[in-house]
Amino acid sequence: MSTAQKHIAFDVENIRQDFPILNRKVNGKPLIYFDNAATSQTPQQVIDVIVDYYTNYNANIHRGVHSLSQEATDAYEQARIKIQKHFNAKHTHEIIYTSGTTHGINLVANGFSSLLKKGDEIIVSALEHHSNIVPWQMLCERTGANLKVIPMNENGELILSEFDSLLNENTKLVFVNHISNALGTINPIEEIIAKAHNVGAAILIDGAQSCPHIKPDVQALDVDFYVCSAHKMCGPTGVGILYGKEDWLKKLPPYQGGGEMIAEVSFEKTTYADLPHKFEAGTPNICGGIAFGAAIDYMNSIGFENIAAYENELLDYATEQLQHIEGLKIYGTAKEKTSVISFNVGTIHPYDIGTILDKMGIAVRTGHHCAQPIMDFYKIPGTIRASFMFYNTKEEIDTFIASLKKAILMLS
Ligand SMILES: *Cc1c(COP(=O)(O)O)cnc(C)c1O
Numbered sequence: 001m002s003t004a005q006k007h008i009a010f011d012v013e014n015i016r017q018d019f020p021i022l023n024r025k026v027n028g029k030p031l032i033y034f035d036n037a038a039t040s041q042t043p044q045q046v047i048d049v050i051v052d053y054y055t056n057y058n059a060n061i062h063r064g065v066h067s068l069s070q071e072a073t074d075a076y077e078q079a080r081i082k083i084q085k086h087f088n089a090k091h092t093h094e095i096i097y098t099s100g101t102t103h104g105i106n107l108v109a110n111g112f113s114s115l116l117k118k119g120d121e122i123i124v125s126a127l128e129h130h131s132n133i134v135p136w137q138m139l140c141e142r143t144g145a146n147l148k149v150i151p152m153n154e155n156g157e158l159i160l161s162e163f164d165s166l167l168n169e170n171t172k173l174v175f176v177n178h179i180s181n182a183l184g185t186i187n188p189i190e191e192i193i194a195k196a197h198n199v200g201a202a203i204l205i206d207g208a209q210s211c212p213h214i215k216p217d218v219q220a221l222d223v224d225f226y227v228c229s230a231h232k233m234c235g236p237t238g239v240g241i242l243y244g245k246e247d248w249l250k251k252l253p254p255y256q257g258g259g260e261m262i263a264e265v266s267f268e269k270t271t272y273a274d275l276p277h278k279f280e281a282g283t284p285n286i287c288g289g290i291a292f293g294a295a296i297d298y299m300n301s302i303g304f305e306n307i308a309a310y311e312n313e314l315l316d317y318a319t320e321q322l323q324h325i326e327g328l329k330i331y332g333t334a335k336e337k338t339s340v341i342s343f344n345v346g347t348i349h350p351y352d353i354g355t356i357l358d359k360m361g362i363a364v365r366t367g368h369h370c371a372q373p374i375m376d377f378y379k380i381p382g383t384i385r386a387s388f389m390f391y392n393t394k395e396e397i398d399t400f401i402a403s404l405k406k407a408i409l410m411l412s
Contacts, residue, residue: 010306016391018043018298029361032396037181037340037387038365039231040212042295046234049294053287061286062260062277076286079293080276086296087226088217089243093275096242096249097289101208102131104227104242105175107279108204109135111252112173118144121170123163123201126152126377127180127187130370132206136175145172152377156183156332163195171201178210182371182385183332184315184340186210193223202248208232212389213311213338215304218243230288235295239288242279249275256281307390311339314388318397325405331374331383339388342369345404348411350384356407362400 016022019041024031033041053075059068061076077092084092098104116122122136126149140147150163158176174196179186189205196203204225207216211228218226225248229240244252254261254272258281263271272278299307318341322328327346344350354366365385368375375382386400 010302010310010390012310012391012393015302016393018045019391020044020047022391026361026363027359032362032392032400034386034388034392034396034400035363035365036212036389036392037184037209037232037369037385039237040234040389041391042236043234043298045298046236046291046294049291050236050287053290058287060283072286075290076284079290082293082296083241086215086300087241087243088219090219091246094243094246094249096244096276096279097284098227098240098242099238099285100229100231100240101206101227104225104240105131105204105206106135107242107255108225108227108244108252109139110255112139113142114253115251116143116145116172119170120145120172121148121166121168122146122173122175123148123150123166123171123196124174125150125158125176125187126373127156127158127183127185128175128177128371128373129181129206129208130372132175132177133373136173149373150176152374155334156180156185156337156374157334158185158187158192160188160191160195163192167195167199167201169199171196171199174201174203175206176203177206177208178216179213179338179340180332180371180374181209181340182369182374182383183334183342184209184337184387185332185334186336186338188336189223190221193221197222209338209340212299213304213308215300224248230292230295233295234298235292236285236288239285239292241292246275249279254278254281258282260284302390310390311388314392314394314397315339315341317394318386318388318400321397321401325401325408327408331378331380340385341387342383342385344380344383345408346412348408350382352411353384353404353407356410357400357403360399360403360406362403 021041057068057071059072061073080095084095148166150158193203202224205223207226207228212233226243231237261281263273331342350366367382
């Protein structure tokens with residue numbers, strides 16, 4: 001397909017009609033929402049599914065013989081199949097519902113407590129979100145394993161030759177995000193997965209930032225674990241998935257005990273339920289799971305290739321304009337990156353710019369973006385981060401640039 005045809009296929013004005021929140025005003029100005037890397041907005045198609053659930057068939061799943069419970073169970077399990085197909089997992093039971101990326105990582109980290117011993121090694125990357133650092137530090141404290149870090153360069157890319165020198169027969173686990181939330185760097189995960197497997201280590205990919213832009217194929221990637229959150233891909237908060245290869249999920253012990261996750265319970269001995277229920281103790285976010293399925297349908301109806309192509313255009317357009325602003329420095333200039341731009345202007349505090357932009361109706365993120373080690377690397381307290389999604393427009397970027405220039409004038 002030529003670029004011209006793609007433009008016709010991608011009708012952003014039409015897409016924007018699906019997102020009621022984009023019609024609102026903030027501080028008297030039309031909302032410009034550039035905080036998509038923190039959470040995405042929700043289309044009417046997904047909101048309708050949520051309303052329909054609570055209006056018509058709210059019930060607990062897998063328990064009741066009554067019709068409502070069966071309808072809720074069916075919808076929840078149908079969504080699991082939808083998610084399985086989207087990620088191209090081999091089995092439906094390799095998809096574990098979680099409350100989000102953080103939960104999925106903790107589930108795996110906790111499971112490895114019983115599989116690691118003193119002297120084993122875990123490798124993470126310098127580009128990680130705190131939720132992909134702290135659980136591993138806790139795991140190391142519990143087991144006596146050591147944590148090693150793949151360093152990054154000035155552009156915000158991982159230095160893979162350094163990764164090679166960290167790998168050895170003691171490496172049991174590698175954890176890397178697919179896309180950095182602070183800088184937008186797309187990591188070469190195919191290569192990283194292959195290198196980890198070469199020394200027999202398991203690998204978990206944090207897909208929280210990639211799933212809104214790229215459709216991952218977990219079998220082709222040959223990844224052991226992959227986690228994401230629905231709320232960054234047009235779904236609701238409080239739900240996500242952990243994909244795990246069947247063998248690994250069988251090996252890991254359950255994370256939480258409770259209802260739903262057992263086969264039989266007595267005070268002498270409890271046996272666990274089969275996958276996926278072994279990891280799904282208690283009443284889950286039923287409506288959230290169903291809505292996650294609807295969000296995946298919605299994004300596929302637009303098409304991930306169209307989404308990526310359009311978002312790249314937005315990224316290039318905004319980067320080009322920002323570069324012309326005096327004193328502005330962009331952090332994260334990797335060759336492969338998504339529509340996230342982290343920057344600072346001179347010595348102006350990011351928070352001050354963020355506050356003024358908010359007065360103009362523009363939502364950006366300021367701070368360390370849950371990735372303090374990256375900020376330490378650049379020796380800065382934080383950045384301003386603008387992150388675009390497929391429902392954003394070049395006109396919005398124009399307004400953002402003009403407003404940013406005003407803010408800089410006010411602050412200098
Ligand atoms: C948002 C994010 C997380 C945490 O996701 P939650 O939904 O808050 O659990 C983890 N890693 C990355 C890269 C993220 O962007």
